[in-house]
Amino acid sequence: MDTNRTPSERADALEERQMQMLGDRIVTRSLLYYLADGERSLGTGFAVGSGKRLLMGEDPRLPAMPEKPTLLDFFALRFAPGPQQHLLQSANLAQKNGLPEKMVLACLLHDIAVCGFIRSDHGYWGAQLVEPYVDEEVSWAIRMHQCLRFFPDESVGYGYPDNYVRMFGPDYKPEPYIVAEYERARKHRWYMSARMICVNDLYSFDPDTVVKMEQFADIIGRHFRQPKEGLGNDNTPTSHMWRTLRRPCNAL
Ligand SMILES: [Fe+2]
Numbered sequence: 516m517d518t519n520r521t522p523s524e525r526a527d528a529l530e531e532r533q534m535q536m537l538g539d540r541i542v543t544r545s546l547l548y549y550l551a552d553g554e555r556s557l558g559t560g561f562a563v564g565s566g567k568r569l570l571m572g573e574d575p576r577l578p579a580m581p582e583k584p585t586l587l588d589f590f591a592l593r594f595a596p597g598p599q600q601h602l603l604q605s606a607n608l609a610q611k612n613g614l615p616e617k618m619v620l621a622c623l624l625h626d627i628a629v630c631g632f633i634r635s636d637h638g639y640w641g642a643q644l645v646e647p648y649v650d651e652e653v654s655w656a657i658r659m660h661q662c663l664r665f666f667p668d669e670s671v672g673y674g675y676p677d678n679y680v681r682m683f684g685p686d687y688k689p690e691p692y693i694v695a696e697y698e699r700a701r702k703h704r705w706y707m708s709a710r711m712i713c714v715n716d717l718y719s720f721d722p723d724t725v726v727k728m729e730q731f732a733d734i735i736g737r738h739f740r741q742p743k744e745g746l747g748n749d750n751t752p753t754s755h756m757w758r759t760l761r762r763p764c765n766a767l
């Protein structure tokens with residue numbers, strides 16, 4: 516462990532190693548990656564004057580994807596493997612609780628943004644990502660679980676999650692936009708669908724239960740409209756999000 520080096524020296528060394536892997540192509544990163552480290556920067560930017568080319572196209576550091584990737588390909592080749600167990604266990608619980616198939620799918624995808632895209636406002640990003648491919652009720656429920664998680668509903672035995680007290684502190688209060696969204700969701704005809712995501716959201720993982728994706732292959736087949744061109748190659752309002760996941764370091 517190179518503890519004597521500063522974080523930016525370590526980042527430079529990493530950049531150097533990656534350039535070698537990439538045949539001297541420079542990997543550019545989006546602002547979001549830098550902001551996440553508390554920096555307002557674009558790093559190497561456009562590498563003007565370096566004489567080097569920027570990485571465009573497939574990224575040799577990541578697993579190669581098939582030409583026409585499916586949802587399951589993204590799970591297998593892009594999304595973080597660990598957090599997927601949370602989705603699988605939640606969908607498993609929803610199935611045991613007898614929820615309709617499309618709601619099992621909603622539980623399976625509810626945190627797709629956390630394990631596959633962007634954590635902040637994850638319900639919104641996740642809903643947007645899958646919206647063109649699922650029933651409107653499914654994406655609505657995924658979007659609204661963002662706010663409903665913070666509010667109990669004793670009628671279905673849902674209390675404020677204990678682990679939110681641990682993770683966010685006992686004084687944490689949801690922001691006003693979350694409160695306003697909750698109030699709107701409460702009056703919506705699909706309120707209970709979004710609430711069912713919370714009810715089946717397994718906050719405590721069971722390390723002894725391993726649920727496999729194959730268990731849901733048929734449900735995905737019936738309720739996720741996989742485009743024949745492959746996710747990202749199709750022409751929907753969110754195709755660019757899938758392409759960005761596939762090639763996250765395209766320079767532009
Ligand atoms: Fe969530």
Ligand SMILES: [Fe+2]
Pocket residue numbers: 601625626716717
């Ligand atoms: Fe969750």
